[in-house]
Amino acid sequence: MDQLTADQKNLKKCISGDNSAREEFVRHFSDPVYKWIQFTLKARHIPFTRQDLEDLHNTVFVKLFEKRCKKLRQYKGKNGCSVFSWIRLITIRMVIDYIRLRHRDVIAHSETNYSLQNIPDLSDGQVGPLHLLEKAEQTHLLKKAMQALGSRDRLFLKLHCLNGVSISKVAEILKISENNAYSLKHRAIQRLKKVITKWTDNEIT
Amino acid sequence: MNEEILVDYLEDRLSIEERIRVEHHLSERDSSLEALILLEGAGKEDNLTELQTVPDYLTENVWQTVYALGDNTIFNKASGIIRWFGSLGHAMLRIFYPWKRMRFSAVRGSKSVIDANLIVLKASFPEFDLQVEIDKIRPENVNLNIIMLPETGAIRAARATLIKNTREMASYLFKGNKAFFEDVPFGRYTLVISANGAEKGKYSFEIKESRHGREQKP
Numbered sequence: 001m002d003q004l005t006a007d008q009k010n011l012k013k014c015i016s017g018d019n020s021a022r023e024e025f026v027r028h029f030s031d032p033v034y035k036w037i038q039f040t041l042k043a044r045h046i047p048f049t050r051q052d053l054e055d056l057h058n059t060v061f062v063k064l065f066e067k068r069c070k071k072l073r074q075y076k077g078k079n080g081c082s083v084f085s086w087i088r089l090i091t092i093r094m095v096i097d098y099i100r101l102r103h104r105d106v107i108a109h110s111e112t113n114y115s116l117q118n119i120p121d122l123s124d125g126q127v128g129p130l131h132l133l134e135k136a137e138q139t140h141l142l143k144k145a146m147q148a149l150g151s152r153d154r155l156f157l158k159l160h161c162l163n164g165v166s167i168s169k170v171a172e173i174l175k176i177s178e179n180n181a182y183s184l185k186h187r188a189i190q191r192l193k194k195v196i197t198k199w200t201d202n203e204i205t
Numbered sequence: 206m207n208e209e210i211l212v213d214y215l216e217d218r219l220s221i222e223e224r225i226r227v228e229h230h231l232s233e234r235d236s237s238l239e240a241l242i243l244l245e246g247a248g249k250e251d252n253l254t255e256l257q258t259v260p261d262y263l264t265e266n267v268w269q270t271v272y273a274l275g276d277n278t279i280f281n282k283a284s285g286i287i288r289w290f291g292s293l294g295h296a297m298l299r300i301f302y303p304w305k306r307m308r309f310s311a312v313r314g315s316k317s318v319i320d321a322n323l324i325v326l327k328a329s330f331p332e333f334d335l336q337v338e339i340d341k342i343r344p345e346n347v348n349l350n351i352i353m354l355p356e357t358g359a360i361r362a363a364r365a366t367l368i369k370n371t372r373e374m375a376s377y378l379f380k381g382n383k384a385f386f387e388d389v390p391f392g393r394y395t396l397v398i399s400a401n402g403a404e405k406g407k408y409s410f411e412i413k414e415s416r417h418g419r420e421q422k423p
Contacts, residue, residue, distance in 0.1 A: 019272065019373050022268075022271055022272070023268055023271075023272075026264065026267055026268045026271055027264060027268070030259050030263070030264040030267060031258055031259045031264075033259075034256075034257070034258070034259035034263070035253045035256045035257075035258075035259075036247050036253075038256045038257060039243075039246065039247045039252055039253060039256060040243050040247065042256075043243055043246060044243075054263055054266075057259070057263060057267065058266070058267055058270060061267050061270065061271055062270060062271075062274070065271045065274045066274055074207075074208075075209070076209060077209070078209075079209065079213040079218045079219070080213070080218055081209040081212045081213050081216070081218070082212075085212045085216065085244075085248070086208055086209060086212055088212075088244060088247055088248065089208045089211060089212055089240060089244050090208055092240050092243045092244055092247060093208070093240050096236060096239060096240055096243070100236075151225075151228055151229040151231075151232040151233070152228055152232070154232040155228050155231050155232040155238070158231075158232065158235070158238055159238070159242070163238070163239070163242055165242060169245070172245070173215065173241065173242075173245055174228075175217050175224075
């Protein structure tokens, strides 16, 4: 069995009720959690006050330690996931939930600002299937069409087209080369075109 | 989806089958996808350098909150059950022996009994005097109001820690010259006053019901 890291050892002590371990845990993660909260809010262009930061900061630690450290007990680390990264994702998820409760849904928000610029082949101006779609229903239909694609194509399009993630970053996330990412983009768009063409042909006939 | 799996996916620790499963989930769940994108960004130090550092008071407040959450060990739960039986026994005793009315008082180091439910203890230390008001709120529980005197000469950033046996039960920073412990069960305690990590005073006392008590004459 691999040796436990310092964070993992401390986490075990926190769960067992060691107050000095808990204090060390709080002091160790207080600043990173504070920064992750700010990063998430700023990345999603959500205005916030110092009070919002403080409330969220408090909420993260309460969630970790309440009910006899129920959340902390979920950590297993079996694939080598560090406590640090795990807490980072928990913090981000909590801020996302806060945003959804207090502000409009950010995914829906990004949908309304959706641009076709990232799918040039579909918007090339030539007579084709896109011209048969109503502009107001474009986004809805595109999302519906994406559902007909394979999960990898759909994931790519959601990352790059809906969330505006650059090709290089998509390549990093999907663990592929940038060349492969461009190929993936081209193939995903071609398949999307086929789906839309098939639908519109069915409508016409 | 489990947070660890998403982190493992991003940090490339999954098998091919697991990656396919996660990618399918991400293609279906916008919230998980959003979290993943943000996780990737938040993991880069450059993105965090210009952000505000957490203020010290906030860390302190969070620590107090976490401390107050405490832990419900089996020992604590068992102690609670035993105390409940104890209070039940006292109640039955009062029914059968009504003339033996219990009086609330501290036993060790007490200075004055204000009334049956309020006792004030006083202790002197080199740099300050301490006043501990013990206010009974339930049959087996009290509130403790710790006051550092003189008010104007109270030590800055002082902390009051309540210890039972060798275990810290609660710890609070003084607000001005006062610290407050709520809903403290009967028992023997040691109150430690510290500042900047150095111990300034220690005071042991016991809170319990007793038939005896000195009354302060008006």
